[in-house]
Amino acid sequence: MKTIKLVIIVILCLGVGFPASAQDASKSTKKKKTEEVIFKVGMHCRNCQAKIEKNIPWEKGVKDLRVDLENQKVTVSYDPKKTTEAQLQKAIEKLDFSCEKSEDKK
Template sequence: MLMLMVAMIATAKDIKTVIFTTTPQMHCANCEAKVKNNLRFVKGIKEIKTNAETQKVYITYDPKKTTEEQLQKSFTKFGYKAEKTTEDAKIPVHENEECDNM
């Protein structure tokens, strides 16, 4: 049993999470869906969480398959620019922007 546990720990993947904010900003569930749907097949991504209220995209990924820089560049393929941020960062919401994802 002990050997099995040691083997499982040794083969566990080093999974990381990075937080991005986007330009244009996410305004609604359609904006969040656009981000998720366009990122879901990027190599190495394990999970994507979006939050339009805080303007953050949380990406959990396998660093053996991709990098933060590659993830950031993948946003440009669907018309967004991504900037790395932190959990505590307060992102101002641009009230006057219009949503193109309706």
């Protein structure tokens, strides 16, 4: 009985992830609330890419991140109520990369 209870608890705990998934999906429908900015970043190697990927996601308001090493572009989706392009640019520069807003489309 104890075992069955434990199995149920674990399944329920794992189930928490799926609502989270659903939340992600619902977020995508609310994309109007997020904005996207593309930066031209002076990345040269995979370590540079990794550094961006390990740091920028944790900046306040960041909702999504894509790093294109080949074209030296970093695309950030963010919540404009929580952060700004300038703050994100500053966060990338703080990692010792040159960074400027790119006018390129997606």
